[in-house]
Amino acid sequence: MRLLQTQKVTKYFGGLCALKEVSFNLEQGEVMGLIGPNGAGKTTLINIISGAFHPSQGKVVYHGRDISRLKAHQINVLGIARTFQVVRIFKRLTVLENVLTAMVDRSKEGPWKLVWGSFFKRVCAFKQDPEACATAEGLLASVGLLRYRDEQAENLPYAMAKRLEIARALATRPKLLLLDEPSSGLNPAEQNEQIKIIRQINEQGVTILIIEHVMKVIMDISHRLIVLHYGEKIAEGTPKEVYSDPLVVEAYLGGEAHA
Ligand SMILES: Nc1ncnc2c1ncn2[C@@H]1O[C@H](COP(=O)(O)OP(=O)(O)OP(=O)(O)O)[C@@H](O)[C@H]1O
Ligand SMILES: [Mg+2]
Incomplete structure (x- = not known):
């Protein structure tokens, strides 16, 4: 079943055309990889899907x-969550509190209707609520972070901070998860762990769109790939098909790809 479709999505930043008529379909349950050189428009595409x-x-x-005119929060409520290329977590909160804040975000009122004071009151209330804590702990366990539960987020090793971002995204119970370079900056062992975590999330029924430069990760994890180059989709297919496509080799694998 089709979950998401972009129809000729175009994005200008002033005179710069960051995306040009990009169309693709996402089927429910699949892992779609999104690759392409730096500046190709990958993050912009996720920014547009997530509102x-x-x-x-x-x-x-x-x-x-049609969700193109909805606000990010409305899109999140509909079941689309994302992570960021540069990790965004609350450094001064604990790991558990970070997940609880994301759960509050998804609660009915939504963050934008709450002033900050009452937002943190809600987080405190969640913290006293055994059910909310059990849910948050389950999310932490699913990304292997339970032992860091009470650690202040700023003390987390980088790889763990990346996982916390995923847990925060999962706290909103997404049907579609958009991951912007979840393996960047990780060593090979950490990359393998990340692959396992993402695969498990997918096996639980979450559809995934993942941007990644690490070829091993993208090849291991994606059912299909799309390739962007200067804002245009230049290829689409299975990883095998895409990596043997001469246009892709020329545009992406030839020179500019970074490790
Ligand atoms: N908010 C913005 N304002 C102006 N230009 C932007 C903005 N966001 C992105 N761009 C430009 O749009 C183009 C695509 O950027 P984007 O971040 O989507 O690339 P990317 O494929 O994610 O690259 P990378 O692999 O380096 O993360 C770039 O030329 C970038 O400078
Ligand atoms: Mg990017």
Whole structure:
């Protein structure tokens, strides 16, 4: 079943065309890899799907509904969550509190209707609530972070901070998870762990769109790939098909790909 479709999505930043008529389908349950050289428009595409930006032209259809004009929070409530290329967590909060804040985000009122004071009151209330804590602990366990439960987030090793971001995204119970370079900066052992975690999330029924430069990760994990180059989709197919496509080799693997 089709979960999401972009229809000729185009995005201009001033005179710069960051995405040009990008169309693709995401089927429910799949892991779709999104690759391409630096500046190709990958993060911009995730920004548009998640509602951080609106497309200049074209639309994003999710469950048959045009979501291109919705705000990020509304899109999150519909079941789309994301992580960021540069980790975004609350450094001064504990690991558990970070997940609880994400759970509060998803609660009915939504963060934007709450002033900050009452937002943190809600987090404190969640902290006293055994059920909420058990849910948060389950999320931490699913990314192998339970032993860091009471650690202040700023003390986490980098790889663990990346996992905490994933746990925060999962706290909103997404049907679609958008991952922006979840393995960047990780060593090979940590990359393997990350592959396992992402695969488990997918096996629990979450559809995944993943941007990644680490070829081993993208090859291991993706059912299909799309390739962006200067804002245009230049290829789509299984990892094997895509990596043997001369256009892709020329554009991406030839020179500019970074490790
Ligand atoms: N908010 C913005 N304002 C202006 N230009 C932007 C903005 N975001 C992205 N761009 C430009 O759009 C183009 C695509 O950027 P994007 O971040 O989507 O690339 P990317 O494929 O994610 O690259 P990388 O692999 O380096 O993360 C780049 O030329 C970038 O400078
Ligand atoms: Mg990017």
